[in-house]
Amino acid sequence: MKHLKRNMRGALFILLGLFLLLTVYFYYNLFLYSDRWFSDPSNARVRVDMVNPKIIPGSIMDRNQKVLVDTKSTAKNGNTVTYYRDYHKDSKYAAHVIGSGQYGIGAEVLYIRYLLGYDNNLFERIYQKAFLDQEQGNNVILTIDIQLQKFIVEAMGKQKGSVVLMRPQTGEILAMVSQPSFNLSSTYEEPAEESLLNKASHGQYSPGSIMKVVTAAAALESMDEIQEYTVECRGVTEFDGVVITCSGGEAHGEVNLSRAMEVSCNAYFAKLSQEMGWKELKRTAEAFGFNKDFVFSDIKTTKSRLPVSRQTDAEELAWSGVGQGKILVSPLHMAMIASTIANGGIMTEPRLIYGIESRSGRIRLQNSNELASPISTETAQALTNMMIDVVENGTGKKARTTGLLIAGKTGTAEVGPEDNPHAWFIGFAPAEEPTLAIAVILENAGTGGNKAAPLAGKILREAVKSGY
Amino acid sequence: MNDKQYEILALTLRYWFVLLIIYVFAKSAARTLQDLFSEKPVNRSTGNIPFVLVLFTLTSFGLLAMQDSQNFNIDTVLMGLLVSAIVLFQFYLLYYLFPGMDEILLLMVNTLAILGFVMLQRLTPELALRQVEWFTAGSVILFVVMLIMPRFKSLGKMIYPLMALGAVTLFLVAFFGEESGGATSRLPVGSILVQPMELVKVIFILALANTLSEEKTFREKIPLFLFVAACILGIVLQKDLGSALHYFIVFLFVYQISTNDWLITMAAAGAGALASIIGYKIFSHVRVRVEAWKNPWADIGGKGWQVAQSLIAMGSGGLVGLGLGLGSPNIIPASRTDFIFAAICEEFGILVGGMVIGFFALILIRSMHKATLAQFSNDMLLACGSSVSLAVQAFIIIGGVVKMIPLTGVTLPFISYGGSSMVASFALLGLIQSVCIRNYRFAREMEGHESNHDEYNEDDMDEEAKENES
Numbered sequence: 001m002k003h004l005k006r007n008m009r010g011a012l013f014i015l016l017g018l019f020l021l022l023t024v025y026f027y028y029n030l031f032l033y034s035d036r037w038f039s040d041p042s043n044a045r046v047r048v049d050m051v052n053p054k055i056i057p058g059s060i061m062d063r064n065q066k067v068l069v070d071t072k073s074t075a076k077n078g079n080t081v082t083y084y085r086d087y088h089k090d091s092k093y094a095a096h097v098i099g100s101g102q103y104g105i106g107a108e109v110l111y112i113r114y115l116l117g118y119d120n121n122l123f124e125r126i127y128q129k130a131f132l133d134q135e136q137g138n139n140v141i142l143t144i145d146i147q148l149q150k151f152i153v154e155a156m157g158k159q160k161g162s163v164v165l166m167r168p169q170t171g172e173i174l175a176m177v178s179q180p181s182f183n184l185s186s187t188y189e190e191p192a193e194e195s196l197l198n199k200a201s202h203g204q205y206s207p208g209s210i211m212k213v214v215t216a217a218a219a220l221e222s223m224d225e226i227q228e229y230t231v232e233c234r235g236v237t238e239f240d241g242v243v244i245t246c247s248g249g250e251a252h253g254e255v256n257l258s259r260a261m262e263v264s265c266n267a268y269f270a271k272l273s274q275e276m277g278w279k280e281l282k283r284t285a286e287a288f289g290f291n292k293d294f295v296f297s298d299i300k301t302t303k304s305r306l307p308v309s310r311q312t313d314a315e316e317l318a319w320s321g322v323g324q325g326k327i328l329v330s331p332l333h334m335a336m337i338a339s340t341i342a343n344g345g346i347m348t349e350p351r352l353i354y355g356i357e358s359r360s361g362r363i364r365l366q367n368s369n370e371l372a373s374p375i376s377t378e379t380a381q382a383l384t385n386m387m388i389d390v391v392e393n394g395t396g397k398k399a400r401t402t403g404l405l406i407a408g409k410t411g412t413a414e415v416g417p418e419d420n421p422h423a424w425f426i427g428f429a430p431a432e433e434p435t436l437a438i439a440v441i442l443e444n445a446g447t448g449g450n451k452a453a454p455l456a457g458k459i460l461r462e463a464v465k466s467g468y
Numbered sequence: 469m470n471d472k473q474y475e476i477l478a479l480t481l482r483y484w485f486v487l488l489i490i491y492v493f494a495k496s497a498a499r500t501l502q503d504l505f506s507e508k509p510v511n512r513s514t515g516n517i518p519f520v521l522v523l524f525t526l527t528s529f530g531l532l533a534m535q536d537s538q539n540f541n542i543d544t545v546l547m548g549l550l551v552s553a554i555v556l557f558q559f560y561l562l563y564y565l566f567p568g569m570d571e572i573l574l575l576m577v578n579t580l581a582i583l584g585f586v587m588l589q590r591l592t593p594e595l596a597l598r599q600v601e602w603f604t605a606g607s608v609i610l611f612v613v614m615l616i617m618p619r620f621k622s623l624g625k626m627i628y629p630l631m632a633l634g635a636v637t638l639f640l641v642a643f644f645g646e647e648s649g650g651a652t653s654r655l656p657v658g659s660i661l662v663q664p665m666e667l668v669k670v671i672f673i674l675a676l677a678n679t680l681s682e683e684k685t686f687r688e689k690i691p692l693f694l695f696v697a698a699c700i701l702g703i704v705l706q707k708d709l710g711s712a713l714h715y716f717i718v719f720l721f722v723y724q725i726s727t728n729d730w731l732i733t734m735a736a737a738g739a740g741a742l743a744s745i746i747g748y749k750i751f752s753h754v755r756v757r758v759e760a761w762k763n764p765w766a767d768i769g770g771k772g773w774q775v776a777q778s779l780i781a782m783g784s785g786g787l788v789g790l791g792l793g794l795g796s797p798n799i800i801p802a803s804r805t806d807f808i809f810a811a812i813c814e815e816f817g818i819l820v821g822g823m824v825i826g827f828f829a830l831i832l833i834r835s836m837h838k839a840t841l842a843q844f845s846n847d848m849l850l851a852c853g854s855s856v857s858l859a860v861q862a863f864i865i866i867g868g869v870v871k872m873i874p875l876t877g878v879t880l881p882f883i884s885y886g887g888s889s890m891v892a893s894f895a896l897l898g899l900i901q902s903v904c905i906r907n908y909r910f911a912r913e914m915e916g917h918e919s920n921h922d923e924y925n926e927d928d929m930d931e932e933a934k935e936n937e938s
Contacts, residue, residue, distance in 0.1 A: 005840050007725040008852050012836040015859050019829040022863060023822055025872045030782060030818055037783030042768055042776065045784050045796045125479060129472040 032295050039112050041104030046112045050083045057085070057115040058137035060098055060107050062146040063174075063354050066090075068098055069108070069184075087185035093149040095181045096198035097142065097352065103196055107352065110300070111140045114356050124358070139357040143172040151462050152177045155455060161422075161442040162199040162331040163455075165463060168339035168428060168437045170368040171348035173299075174468060175459075176200045176332070201301040204328040205441055208413030208448065209264045209395075210424045211323025213337065213383060215273055216261060218284035220379040222276050229272070230256045237267035242315045244270040244322070247412065247447075261386040262394035264410065266322045273321025278308040281321060287374035288337055289347070290329075298352040298366075304329040324414060331439045334426050339437030341387070342407075342428035345380040347371040388431050395449040399425065399457035404464055406457060407431040410448030420444040425452035429460045436463050471537050478791035481531055486788050486819050488524045492517050492579050493823045493830075499572045500830050504837055512567075517575045518559055521582055522552045528586045528792060535793045544589065551585050551600060558607040566614055568908025569901050573834050576827050577882050577897055581890075583824065584883035587811055590793060591804055595885050602887040606894030613898025618905045622846045627678045631695045634671040637664045638702030651708040651877070663888035665703055665711050666879075669857060670895045672699060672715060673722075677849035680726035709747070709754065710864055710876025716740055717860050722853045726845070761874035774801045778810040778869050782818060789817030804885040806877045809869045824883070828862040831855065835900045841907050851903040854896040 038046070059070035072086045085108070091098050099106010113119050117128070117137040128135045152163050156179050165175040178199040182191035197203070219226050231237075235251035237244050244267045246252065252265045260268035273281050286292065290306040305328045308320050319325040332350060340347040349369040356364045375383075387407035390396040395410045408427025415422060423445040428437040438456050445451040495515040529548025533541045555578050563571055581603055589596040623630070637655075641664050645652040654661040679692040696719050703712040720740075724733040748754050756771050764772030764779065781800050784790060797803050797811035813821035835855030842848045858881050865884075868875035879889040 003728045004725065004845055004848055007728060008836055008840055008848065011721050011725050011852070011856065012832065015832055015856065015863075016829060018863055019825060019832075019859070022867055022870070022872055023825050026825070026866075026870045027818070027822065029779075029870070033779075034783035034786070037780045040765075040768075040776070040780055043780045043784065044799050045780075045790075122479060126476050129476050129479075 039110050055116050055135040055137055058139040061141045062144050090146050092183045093153045095184050096178045097176050114138045114140050136359050141354040143354045145174050148175045159442050164200050164331050164335035164439045166335050166437050168343035168434050171351045201332045206413040207323040207329045208411035208424050209323050210409050210411035210426050212269045213409050214285050215269050215321040217375050218281045222280040230254050231268040231271045233265050233267040240314055242318050258386045262389045264395045269321045270318035278312055278317050282308050301332050304333045331441050335439035338426040338428050341380050341383050342434035342437045344377045345375040346373045396453045399453035401457045401461045405431040410453055412447045423448045423451035425456040478794050482788045482791050488520050489820050491520050496572050496576050525552045568905035570904045580882040602890040606890045610894045610898045614901050617902035623678050630671050631675050634668040635698035642702050642705035653706045653708045666888035666892040669892050673853040676722045676853050677846050681846035710878040714861050718857045721856045757874045778807050781810045781814040785814040785817050787817050787819050789815045808884050809866050832859040838904050843910050847903045851900045854899045
């Protein structure tokens with residue numbers, strides 16, 4: 001009898017624990033993902049009907065409130081009014097950001113909650129139903145500047161790749177370009193599969209040497225005497241049975257951390273990542289958001305991967321520190337890393353919604369959220385100094401611009417013996433007081449220093465000229 | 469009334485519905501806490517819950533009656549009145565006939581049933597009436613069980629024919645049942661399709677309680693083991709893996725509680741785990757379920773469709789829901805049975821959804837508490853087995869709907885559409901209630917004898933009980 005009561009109590013606690021777990025799981029998931037689930041393209045509840053719609057969807061504007069998409073009516077035929085989404089001609093410069101319901105991508109899908117006014121409070125919704133002939137959704141004001149988008153798209157020309165330009169302090173994305181793109185206003189051309197992919201957020205690239213920024217950050221955070229730590233680079237350097245070649249077989253001699261960063265010495269960073277071990281590299285990288293599912297309220301993005309663990313062999317680890325292993329990153333994530341360094345070590349959530357304009361014209365500004373602080377302010381400052389050197393004297397020289405101090409890092413990601421490498425550049429400007437952070441990738445374009453750096457310099461100069 | 473007026477009404481009434489359910493939940497929770505921590509039995513006040521339930525029923529059915537902008541649907545209003553009348557009649561009849569009954573338990577069950585009625589009325593009005601019929605049938609069963617069960621201390625040898633009947637039926641269904649939704653679990657009886665697997669649950673609990681209430685040797689327990697194995701095998705043959713899991717977990721719990729025999733419990737659990745791994749390897753439909761659970765979005769048009777649509781529905785609802793009649797719960801597959809929880813979350817909101825989980829937890833707490841108060845081990849096991857069964861079933865299906873565990877189709881007790889499920893759940897509730905009644909009667913006897921005796925021991929109690937029965 002005794003054990004019966006005791007066991008019953010035990011069973012009760014087990015089952016109650018399960019119920020508690022269920023409740024927590026239920027609410028936690030809904031809290032995190034309910035907006036995404038709601039805006040999923042297969043949610044038939046929010047499909048926009050265009051004939052006699054209950055709610056007219058709001059328009060999408062850029063940060064200067066230039067209308068990119070709005071709803072227009074075609075003709076009144078008896079009691080039927082047909083509407084259509086009218087894409088402004090400049091919308092093609094931000095096709096991936098604006099997106100369309102037809103393809104199930106972009107703001108048109110992700111921000112349907114706002115566009116259809118589901119975020120309105122009870123009084124507004126009742127007012128609209130009671131006193132308006134036609135209910136209206138809210139207008140979404142994006143953080144992007146369509147003029148900058150246009151500039152970047154034109155500067156890239158036919159080159160495939162992606163550019164992300166953001167503000168480090170607030171996380172606002174000023175420009176997010178993915179090439180090849182497609183034309184939203186033309187319904188006749190069927191866009192190719194590749195052009196529908198937003199490479200900025202969903203592209204998966206090998207980072208190449210821009211990863212060295214993360215390796216250096218890990219070393220600065222974990223090793224006490226990092227400034228004294230040097231490696232003898234012979235162009236083709238061998239240690240512990242691992243052979244590391246530097247770009248073009250160039251021997252850099254005895255290099256310390258800042259010199260290695262400046263000349264992008266593979267041998268140094270390979271040795272460094274072995275010196276500190278996989279744990280430290282992984283810890284800092286994960287603090288930067290590697291191997292983590294980002295759940296941003298405005299943007300969907302893929303996970304960046306750094307697959308190092310206890311099982312990783314010496315060669316793999318060495319190449320991981322150089323950025324040439326099995327690492328995969330998205331350009332958006334690289335821009336976030338650049339902006340973290342620019343922002344004194346604090347990572348902000350990237351945002352695409354500047355504000356929501358309601359029917360009355362009142363604009364509700366969205367807040368910026370701090371995501372994490374992966375590195376200390378001192379580490380960020382040290383990295384900034386090194387990255388300034390890269391642009392002033394090192395591999396990123398071609399990004400140099402008169403009157404604007406840029407900090408950056410170039411990357412050249414080998415993709416195979418046959419193809420040209422991907423050209424990378426991440427950086428921020430002005431280096432003294434950064435207001436802009438950038439990530440550029442040009443697919444199969446050549447070296448980062450020759451191809452990506454000049455473009456990044458050009459874009460940063462234009463952005464500063466536009467007042468950002 | 470035009471569409472917009474209906475929408476305004478529904479949008480506003482969302483808060484009203486949530487408030488009413490919160491009231492019922494808070495009252496039930498408060499009463500449960502009182503009962504748990506006070507020595508004296510608390511008075512039998514119902515805390516206005518019946519009144520609030522009637523308010524909820526009438527307003528929700530009244531609202532649904534206006535859903536069609538062309539005409540006011542008087543049938544729906546009548547339906548609301550019917551539901552209120554039946555629930556009130558059932559409750560107060562039992563309340564006055566059985567002084568020992570746990571009234572809060574019955575009220576919570578009625579709340580869940582009413583939520584089910586409203587949802588069914590909104591989804592498929594024809595089914596709501598059927599469900600009310602099943603509810604009435606369930607209440608009659610409840611009444612009968614509460615009337616008869618307290619008179620018997622245990623079923624004695626009577627259990628063996630019942631066990632044989634249960635096991636044989638399950639096998640018969642596996643071979644001659646009608647197929648629906650991939651499982652052959654229904655048997656046509658007259659004009660209706662019965663799901664014996666639901667009804668055998670009651671025999672299952674009775675058999676467990678009956679056999680395990682006394683200390684027995686392994687040899688004496690063999691008939692029970694055979695019965696359990698036969699039941700689970702029969703259900704697996706019906707391809708209803710969720711129910712097989714349910715039976716298995718209930719067996720593990722009750723067996724461990726009663727015998728304290730970790731060795732066999734763990735061995736059985738290990739065997740079960742092994743069987744599920746083999747099942748995963750062999751059966752493709754098991755793998756499909758697991759894949760749909762891991763990432764429903766990967767194949768949203770195919771395997772993941774059910775779970776993804778359920779998540780979308782819950783994500784659309786928000787805290788207070790889209791409003792009764794304003795969502796599209798018909799998009800969710802099996803929204804009347806397996807996924808009714810998602811439909812409730814969409815239109816009534818996730819607050820109400822959380823409280824549905826909470827009601828099942830409270831039902832479990834109350835019944836377990838009543839089980840610990842019982843005088844005889846048979847009673848304890850009856851109440852505890854029944855409540856574990858209800859709780860595990862609710863957990864399996866809600867967990868599947870919210871993507872916490874792989875989805876297996878079992879019904880949500882008292883809410884999902886389905887006659888067999890409703891009747892079986894009420895029979896289990898009846899078992900719990902009869903234990904409460906026995907506890908009460910026993911306490912009364914004790915009071916009566918307080919003046920004559922100073923000390924009691926267990927033998928005395930047993931004699932008392934025997935006298936009582938004869």
